[in-house]
Amino acid sequence: MAWGLLEQGVLLRWSLCLSFPSLGPDNASPSVQRAPITRAMDKKPFHIVSPLLESLSLSRAGGTRVYIKLENVQPAGSFKIRGIGHLCQEAARRGCRGFVCSSGGNAGMAAAYAAKKLGMPITVVVPSTTGPGTVRKLEELGAKVEVSGQVWDEANRRALELAETEGWVNIHPFDHPLVWQGHASLVQELKDSLDTKPDAIVLAVGGGGLLAGVVAGLHQVGWQDVPIIAAETWGAHSFHAALAADRLVTLPDITSVAKCLGAKTVAARALECAQECQVISQVVEDTEAVQAVEQFLDDERMLVQPACGAALALLYTGRLQRLQHEGRLRPSLGSVVVVVCGGAGIQVAQLQALKSQLGLE
Numbered sequence: 001m002a003w004g005l006l007e008q009g010v011l012l013r014w015s016l017c018l019s020f021p022s023l024g025p026d027n028a029s030p031s032v033q034r035a036p037i038t039r040a041m042d043k044k045p046f047h048i049v050s051p052l053l054e055s056l057s058l059s060r061a062g063g064t065r066v067y068i069k070l071e072n073v074q075p076a077g078s079f080k081i082r083g084i085g086h087l088c089q090e091a092a093r094r095g096c097r098g099f100v101c102s103s104g105g106n107a108g109m110a111a112a113y114a115a116k117k118l119g120m121p122i123t124v125v126v127p128s129t130t131g132p133g134t135v136r137k138l139e140e141l142g143a144k145v146e147v148s149g150q151v152w153d154e155a156n157r158r159a160l161e162l163a164e165t166e167g168w169v170n171i172h173p174f175d176h177p178l179v180w181q182g183h184a185s186l187v188q189e190l191k192d193s194l195d196t197k198p199d200a201i202v203l204a205v206g207g208g209g210l211l212a213g214v215v216a217g218l219h220q221v222g223w224q225d226v227p228i229i230a231a232e233t234w235g236a237h238s239f240h241a242a243l244a245a246d247r248l249v250t251l252p253d254i255t256s257v258a259k260c261l262g263a264k265t266v267a268a269r270a271l272e273c274a275q276e277c278q279v280i281s282q283v284v285e286d287t288e289a290v291q292a293v294e295q296f297l298d299d300e301r302m303l304v305q306p307a308c309g310a311a312l313a314l315l316y317t318g319r320l321q322r323l324q325h326e327g328r329l330r331p332s333l334g335s336v337v338v339v340v341c342g343g344a345g346i347q348v349a350q351l352q353a354l355k356s357q358l359g360l361e
Protein backbone atom coordinates (compact mmCIF):
# COMPACT_ATOMS: atom_id res chain seq x y z
CA MET A 1 0.00 0.00 0.00
CA ALA A 2 1.10 3.57 -0.69
CA TRP A 3 1.63 4.17 3.03
CA GLY A 4 4.78 2.03 3.05
CA LEU A 5 6.34 4.27 0.44
CA LEU A 6 5.74 7.45 2.32
CA GLU A 7 8.43 9.23 4.21
CA GLN A 8 8.21 9.35 7.99
CA GLY A 9 7.65 13.11 8.05
CA VAL A 10 4.71 12.85 5.70
CA LEU A 11 3.24 10.03 7.75
CA LEU A 12 3.44 12.15 10.85
CA ARG A 13 1.96 15.11 9.04
CA TRP A 14 -0.95 13.03 7.80
CA SER A 15 -1.74 11.58 11.15
CA LEU A 16 -1.57 15.09 12.53
CA CYS A 17 -3.93 16.21 9.77
CA LEU A 18 -6.44 13.68 10.97
CA SER A 19 -6.04 14.61 14.59
CA PHE A 20 -5.98 18.33 13.95
CA PRO A 21 -7.88 18.90 10.73
CA SER A 22 -7.08 22.60 10.75
CA LEU A 23 -3.89 21.44 9.06
CA GLY A 24 -6.28 19.99 6.48
CA PRO A 25 -5.54 17.35 3.89
CA ASP A 26 -5.55 19.76 1.04
CA ASN A 27 -2.88 21.85 2.72
CA ALA A 28 -0.67 18.77 2.81
CA SER A 29 2.30 18.47 0.50
CA PRO A 30 1.19 18.00 -3.12
CA SER A 31 3.90 15.35 -3.48
CA VAL A 32 2.05 13.06 -1.05
CA GLN A 33 1.21 9.75 -2.66
CA ARG A 34 -2.44 8.88 -2.25
CA ALA A 35 -3.98 5.45 -2.09
CA PRO A 36 -6.00 4.61 -5.20
CA ILE A 37 -9.45 6.14 -4.89
CA THR A 38 -12.01 3.34 -4.70
CA ARG A 39 -15.71 3.96 -5.15
CA ALA A 40 -16.31 3.65 -1.40
CA MET A 41 -13.78 6.41 -0.80
CA ASP A 42 -15.89 8.61 -3.01
CA LYS A 43 -17.96 11.22 -1.27
CA LYS A 44 -21.20 9.19 -1.14
CA PRO A 45 -21.81 8.79 2.60
CA PHE A 46 -22.42 5.42 4.26
CA HIS A 47 -25.43 6.58 6.31
CA ILE A 48 -29.02 6.69 5.11
CA VAL A 49 -31.54 9.53 5.36
CA SER A 50 -33.27 8.14 8.42
CA PRO A 51 -37.05 8.15 8.88
CA LEU A 52 -38.70 10.89 10.90
CA LEU A 53 -42.02 9.75 12.34
CA GLU A 54 -44.56 11.28 14.65
CA SER A 55 -44.87 9.10 17.74
CA LEU A 56 -48.34 9.07 19.25
CA SER A 57 -47.24 7.40 22.47
CA LEU A 58 -44.34 9.77 23.06
CA SER A 59 -46.54 12.74 22.11
CA ARG A 60 -49.03 11.60 24.73
CA ALA A 61 -46.25 11.21 27.31
CA GLY A 62 -44.61 14.54 26.47
CA GLY A 63 -47.82 16.52 26.10
CA THR A 64 -46.73 17.87 22.73
CA ARG A 65 -46.15 16.59 19.19
CA VAL A 66 -43.07 14.38 19.34
CA TYR A 67 -41.13 13.29 16.29
CA ILE A 68 -38.71 10.40 16.47
CA LYS A 69 -35.61 10.54 14.27
CA LEU A 70 -34.88 6.87 13.78
CA GLU A 71 -31.12 6.58 13.88
CA ASN A 72 -31.52 3.03 15.14
CA VAL A 73 -32.17 1.91 11.55
CA GLN A 74 -28.85 3.25 10.28
CA PRO A 75 -26.26 0.77 8.98
CA ALA A 76 -24.43 -0.62 12.04
CA GLY A 77 -27.37 0.27 14.28
CA SER A 78 -26.85 3.86 15.38
CA PHE A 79 -26.24 7.49 14.39
CA LYS A 80 -22.51 6.81 14.71
CA ILE A 81 -22.18 5.85 11.06
CA ARG A 82 -22.80 9.48 10.08
CA GLY A 83 -19.68 10.92 11.69
CA ILE A 84 -17.51 7.83 11.99
CA GLY A 85 -18.26 6.90 8.38
CA HIS A 86 -17.26 10.40 7.32
CA LEU A 87 -14.01 10.31 9.30
CA CYS A 88 -13.10 6.85 7.93
CA GLN A 89 -13.81 7.93 4.36
CA GLU A 90 -11.63 11.00 4.76
CA ALA A 91 -8.81 9.00 6.37
CA ALA A 92 -8.95 6.41 3.58
CA ARG A 93 -9.02 9.11 0.93
CA ARG A 94 -5.84 10.52 2.41
CA GLY A 95 -4.19 7.12 2.12
CA CYS A 96 -4.08 5.54 5.57
CA ARG A 97 -3.29 1.85 5.91
CA GLY A 98 -5.54 0.83 8.76
CA PHE A 99 -7.89 2.02 11.48
CA VAL A 100 -8.05 1.58 15.21
CA CYS A 101 -11.16 2.60 17.11
CA SER A 102 -11.85 2.51 20.84
CA SER A 103 -15.49 2.05 21.57
CA GLY A 104 -18.23 1.10 23.96
CA GLY A 105 -19.60 -0.78 20.94
CA ASN A 106 -21.47 1.40 18.52
CA ALA A 107 -18.66 3.62 17.27
CA GLY A 108 -16.71 0.42 16.71
CA MET A 109 -19.63 -1.10 14.80
CA ALA A 110 -19.81 1.98 12.58
CA ALA A 111 -16.04 2.04 12.05
CA ALA A 112 -15.98 -1.69 11.26
CA TYR A 113 -18.82 -1.23 8.79
CA ALA A 114 -17.01 1.67 7.11
CA ALA A 115 -13.68 -0.20 7.09
CA LYS A 116 -15.35 -3.17 5.41
CA LYS A 117 -16.81 -0.89 2.73
CA LEU A 118 -13.41 0.73 2.25
CA GLY A 119 -11.51 -2.56 2.22
CA MET A 120 -9.42 -1.36 5.14
CA PRO A 121 -8.21 -3.41 8.13
CA ILE A 122 -9.51 -2.32 11.52
CA THR A 123 -8.92 -3.16 15.16
CA VAL A 124 -11.66 -2.18 17.59
CA VAL A 125 -10.65 -1.86 21.25
CA VAL A 126 -13.53 -2.31 23.68
CA PRO A 127 -13.66 -2.38 27.49
CA SER A 128 -14.60 -5.61 29.24
CA THR A 129 -18.11 -4.26 29.89
CA THR A 130 -18.92 -4.47 26.18
CA GLY A 131 -20.98 -7.64 25.79
CA PRO A 132 -19.97 -10.77 23.86
CA GLY A 133 -22.86 -10.17 21.43
CA THR A 134 -21.28 -6.88 20.32
CA VAL A 135 -17.84 -8.47 20.08
CA ARG A 136 -19.31 -11.18 17.83
CA LYS A 137 -21.03 -8.61 15.62
CA LEU A 138 -17.78 -6.65 15.31
CA GLU A 139 -15.94 -9.81 14.28
CA GLU A 140 -18.68 -10.65 11.79
CA LEU A 141 -18.01 -7.26 10.21
CA GLY A 142 -14.38 -8.32 9.79
CA ALA A 143 -12.90 -6.29 12.66
CA LYS A 144 -10.15 -7.58 14.91
CA VAL A 145 -11.35 -7.02 18.48
CA GLU A 146 -9.15 -6.37 21.47
CA VAL A 147 -10.61 -6.13 24.98
CA SER A 148 -8.71 -3.68 27.16
CA GLY A 149 -9.66 -2.13 30.52
CA GLN A 150 -12.96 -1.89 32.32
CA VAL A 151 -14.24 1.38 30.90
CA TRP A 152 -14.02 3.12 27.55
CA ASP A 153 -11.32 5.56 28.72
CA GLU A 154 -8.94 2.64 29.34
CA ALA A 155 -9.74 1.07 25.97
CA ASN A 156 -9.05 4.45 24.43
CA ARG A 157 -5.58 4.57 25.95
CA ARG A 158 -4.81 1.23 24.30
CA ALA A 159 -6.19 2.45 20.96
CA LEU A 160 -3.94 5.52 21.06
CA GLU A 161 -0.98 3.24 21.80
CA LEU A 162 -1.84 1.04 18.81
CA ALA A 163 -2.27 4.06 16.55
CA GLU A 164 1.22 5.16 17.49
CA THR A 165 3.01 1.82 17.32
CA GLU A 166 1.20 0.40 14.27
CA GLY A 167 0.79 3.62 12.31
CA TRP A 168 -2.98 3.23 12.12
CA VAL A 169 -5.36 6.15 12.05
CA ASN A 170 -7.23 6.53 15.32
CA ILE A 171 -10.97 6.79 14.71
CA HIS A 172 -12.14 8.66 17.78
CA PRO A 173 -15.71 7.74 18.76
CA PHE A 174 -16.75 11.31 19.57
CA ASP A 175 -13.97 13.89 19.75
CA HIS A 176 -13.11 14.85 16.18
CA PRO A 177 -14.37 17.70 13.95
CA LEU A 178 -14.99 15.31 11.05
CA VAL A 179 -17.17 13.18 13.32
CA TRP A 180 -19.21 16.26 14.25
CA GLN A 181 -19.44 17.29 10.63
CA GLY A 182 -20.81 13.87 9.71
CA HIS A 183 -23.33 13.90 12.57
CA ALA A 184 -24.50 17.37 11.50
CA SER A 185 -26.23 15.81 8.48
CA LEU A 186 -28.97 14.70 10.88
CA VAL A 187 -30.09 18.30 11.39
CA GLN A 188 -30.08 19.05 7.67
CA GLU A 189 -32.47 16.10 7.27
CA LEU A 190 -34.75 17.53 9.96
CA LYS A 191 -34.76 20.84 8.14
CA ASP A 192 -35.60 19.08 4.88
CA SER A 193 -38.58 17.20 6.28
CA LEU A 194 -40.16 19.46 8.91
CA ASP A 195 -42.39 22.38 7.91
CA THR A 196 -41.32 24.41 10.93
CA LYS A 197 -38.35 24.15 13.24
CA PRO A 198 -38.86 22.08 16.38
CA ASP A 199 -39.08 23.74 19.80
CA ALA A 200 -36.48 21.35 21.23
CA ILE A 201 -34.23 18.45 20.27
CA VAL A 202 -33.75 15.67 22.80
CA LEU A 203 -30.58 13.58 22.56
CA ALA A 204 -28.28 11.41 24.65
CA VAL A 205 -24.76 12.52 25.61
CA GLY A 206 -21.83 10.17 26.10
CA GLY A 207 -18.62 11.91 25.12
CA GLY A 208 -20.58 14.67 23.41
CA GLY A 209 -20.00 13.84 19.74
CA LEU A 210 -23.70 13.69 18.88
CA LEU A 211 -24.27 16.94 20.78
CA ALA A 212 -21.41 18.64 18.92
CA GLY A 213 -22.72 17.35 15.60
CA VAL A 214 -26.25 18.55 16.28
CA VAL A 215 -24.96 21.97 17.33
CA ALA A 216 -22.89 22.14 14.11
CA GLY A 217 -26.01 21.20 12.16
CA LEU A 218 -28.14 23.82 13.95
CA HIS A 219 -25.57 26.47 13.00
CA GLN A 220 -25.58 25.25 9.40
CA VAL A 221 -29.34 25.50 8.97
CA GLY A 222 -29.77 28.68 11.04
CA TRP A 223 -31.61 26.96 13.88
CA GLN A 224 -29.13 27.82 16.66
CA ASP A 225 -31.98 29.09 18.86
CA VAL A 226 -33.50 25.59 19.12
CA PRO A 227 -32.89 24.31 22.67
CA ILE A 228 -31.19 20.93 23.08
CA ILE A 229 -32.11 18.69 25.97
CA ALA A 230 -29.11 16.53 26.77
CA ALA A 231 -29.85 13.25 28.54
CA GLU A 232 -27.48 11.15 30.63
CA THR A 233 -27.81 8.53 33.32
CA TRP A 234 -26.43 8.92 36.84
CA GLY A 235 -23.10 7.16 36.92
CA ALA A 236 -22.36 8.27 33.34
CA HIS A 237 -23.16 11.95 33.92
CA SER A 238 -19.84 13.47 32.86
CA PHE A 239 -21.52 16.24 30.85
CA HIS A 240 -23.84 17.21 33.69
CA ALA A 241 -20.87 17.32 36.09
CA ALA A 242 -18.85 19.44 33.66
CA LEU A 243 -21.69 21.93 33.18
CA ALA A 244 -22.17 22.23 36.94
CA ALA A 245 -18.44 22.87 37.49
CA ASP A 246 -18.04 24.97 34.32
CA ARG A 247 -14.98 22.93 33.39
CA LEU A 248 -14.25 19.37 32.30
CA VAL A 249 -14.77 16.86 35.08
CA THR A 250 -13.54 13.27 35.14
CA LEU A 251 -15.92 10.90 36.89
CA PRO A 252 -14.17 8.40 39.18
CA ASP A 253 -15.92 5.49 37.46
CA ILE A 254 -18.80 4.60 35.17
CA THR A 255 -21.40 2.96 37.35
CA SER A 256 -24.44 3.28 35.08
CA VAL A 257 -25.68 0.34 33.01
CA ALA A 258 -25.69 2.69 30.01
CA LYS A 259 -22.05 1.86 29.25
CA CYS A 260 -22.27 3.55 25.87
CA LEU A 261 -22.71 6.87 27.65
CA GLY A 262 -19.65 6.03 29.66
CA ALA A 263 -16.88 8.42 28.77
CA LYS A 264 -15.52 9.53 32.15
CA THR A 265 -14.75 12.96 30.65
CA VAL A 266 -16.67 14.62 27.83
CA ALA A 267 -14.98 16.30 24.89
CA ALA A 268 -14.04 19.94 25.47
CA ARG A 269 -16.24 20.77 22.49
CA ALA A 270 -19.30 19.53 24.40
CA LEU A 271 -18.82 22.28 26.97
CA GLU A 272 -18.33 24.90 24.26
CA CYS A 273 -21.61 23.79 22.69
CA ALA A 274 -23.40 24.78 25.87
CA GLN A 275 -22.05 28.30 25.40
CA GLU A 276 -23.20 28.52 21.78
CA CYS A 277 -26.70 27.07 22.15
CA GLN A 278 -29.21 26.58 24.92
CA VAL A 279 -28.31 23.11 26.22
CA ILE A 280 -30.40 21.80 29.10
CA SER A 281 -28.77 18.91 30.93
CA GLN A 282 -31.02 16.24 32.42
CA VAL A 283 -29.96 13.10 34.24
CA VAL A 284 -32.16 10.04 34.70
CA GLU A 285 -31.84 6.93 36.81
CA ASP A 286 -30.76 3.66 35.19
CA THR A 287 -34.17 2.25 36.07
CA GLU A 288 -35.87 5.06 34.14
CA ALA A 289 -33.65 4.51 31.09
CA VAL A 290 -34.28 0.77 31.06
CA GLN A 291 -38.02 1.20 31.62
CA ALA A 292 -38.04 3.63 28.71
CA VAL A 293 -36.34 1.02 26.52
CA GLU A 294 -39.07 -1.46 27.36
CA GLN A 295 -41.87 1.08 26.93
CA PHE A 296 -40.48 2.12 23.54
CA LEU A 297 -40.31 -1.52 22.48
CA ASP A 298 -43.99 -1.90 23.38
CA ASP A 299 -45.02 1.41 21.82
CA GLU A 300 -42.93 1.48 18.65
CA ARG A 301 -41.78 -2.14 18.36
CA MET A 302 -38.11 -1.22 18.31
CA LEU A 303 -35.41 -2.33 20.74
CA VAL A 304 -32.73 0.25 21.62
CA GLN A 305 -29.91 0.42 24.17
CA PRO A 306 -30.24 2.07 27.60
CA ALA A 307 -28.03 4.90 26.23
CA CYS A 308 -30.94 5.74 23.96
CA GLY A 309 -33.44 4.94 26.71
CA ALA A 310 -31.98 7.88 28.65
CA ALA A 311 -33.29 10.29 26.00
CA LEU A 312 -36.64 8.53 25.71
CA ALA A 313 -36.99 8.55 29.50
CA LEU A 314 -37.09 12.35 29.52
CA LEU A 315 -40.44 12.11 27.75
CA TYR A 316 -41.81 9.03 29.48
CA THR A 317 -41.08 10.46 32.95
CA GLY A 318 -42.63 13.87 32.32
CA ARG A 319 -39.30 15.79 32.43
CA LEU A 320 -40.38 17.82 29.40
CA GLN A 321 -43.43 19.19 31.22
CA ARG A 322 -41.31 19.81 34.30
CA LEU A 323 -38.90 21.92 32.23
CA GLN A 324 -41.88 23.87 30.92
CA HIS A 325 -43.19 24.47 34.43
CA GLU A 326 -39.73 25.59 35.52
CA GLY A 327 -39.70 28.11 32.67
CA ARG A 328 -36.67 26.48 31.03
CA LEU A 329 -38.77 25.59 27.99
CA ARG A 330 -41.61 27.56 26.45
CA PRO A 331 -45.03 26.95 28.08
CA SER A 332 -46.51 25.82 24.80
CA LEU A 333 -44.46 23.72 22.44
CA GLY A 334 -45.20 23.12 18.77
CA SER A 335 -43.08 20.02 18.36
CA VAL A 336 -40.09 18.25 19.82
CA VAL A 337 -37.65 15.88 18.07
CA VAL A 338 -36.12 12.94 19.91
CA VAL A 339 -33.00 11.47 18.37
CA VAL A 340 -33.47 7.71 18.68
CA CYS A 341 -29.74 7.10 18.69
CA GLY A 342 -30.25 3.32 18.73
CA GLY A 343 -27.43 0.96 19.60
CA ALA A 344 -26.67 -2.49 18.24
CA GLY A 345 -25.62 -4.00 21.56
CA ILE A 346 -28.96 -5.10 22.94
CA GLN A 347 -31.07 -8.24 22.71
CA VAL A 348 -34.31 -9.20 24.45
CA ALA A 349 -32.38 -11.47 26.85
CA GLN A 350 -30.11 -8.58 27.79
CA LEU A 351 -33.05 -6.29 28.45
CA GLN A 352 -34.42 -9.02 30.69
CA ALA A 353 -31.08 -9.29 32.49
CA LEU A 354 -30.87 -5.52 32.99
CA LYS A 355 -34.38 -5.48 34.45
CA SER A 356 -33.54 -8.13 37.00
CA GLN A 357 -30.19 -6.49 37.80
CA LEU A 358 -32.06 -3.25 38.56
CA GLY A 359 -34.86 -4.99 40.47
CA LEU A 360 -37.50 -4.10 37.90
CA GLU A 361 -39.30 -7.44 37.97
Ligand code: PLV
Pocket residue numbers: 078102103104105106107108152173174204205206207208209210211259260261262263305307308341342343344
Ligand atom coordinates in the same frame (compact mmCIF):
# COMPACT_ATOMS: atom_id res chain seq x y z
N1 PLV B 1 -21.19 5.43 22.32
C1 PLV B 1 -19.76 5.43 22.08
C2 PLV B 1 -18.97 5.75 23.28
O1 PLV B 1 -19.03 4.75 24.25
C3 PLV B 1 -19.33 4.14 21.41
O2 PLV B 1 -18.16 3.87 21.37
O3 PLV B 1 -20.18 3.44 20.91
N2 PLV B 1 -26.15 6.57 22.08
C4 PLV B 1 -25.51 5.45 21.74
C5 PLV B 1 -26.32 4.25 21.37
C6 PLV B 1 -24.11 5.42 21.74
O4 PLV B 1 -23.46 4.31 21.41
C7 PLV B 1 -23.38 6.57 22.15
C8 PLV B 1 -21.90 6.61 22.17
C9 PLV B 1 -24.12 7.72 22.49
C10 PLV B 1 -25.50 7.68 22.44
C11 PLV B 1 -23.47 9.00 22.91
O5 PLV B 1 -22.80 9.58 21.85
P1 PLV B 1 -21.61 10.61 22.08
O6 PLV B 1 -20.47 9.86 22.66
O7 PLV B 1 -21.34 11.11 20.72
O8 PLV B 1 -22.12 11.64 23.00
C12 PLV B 1 -18.31 5.04 25.45
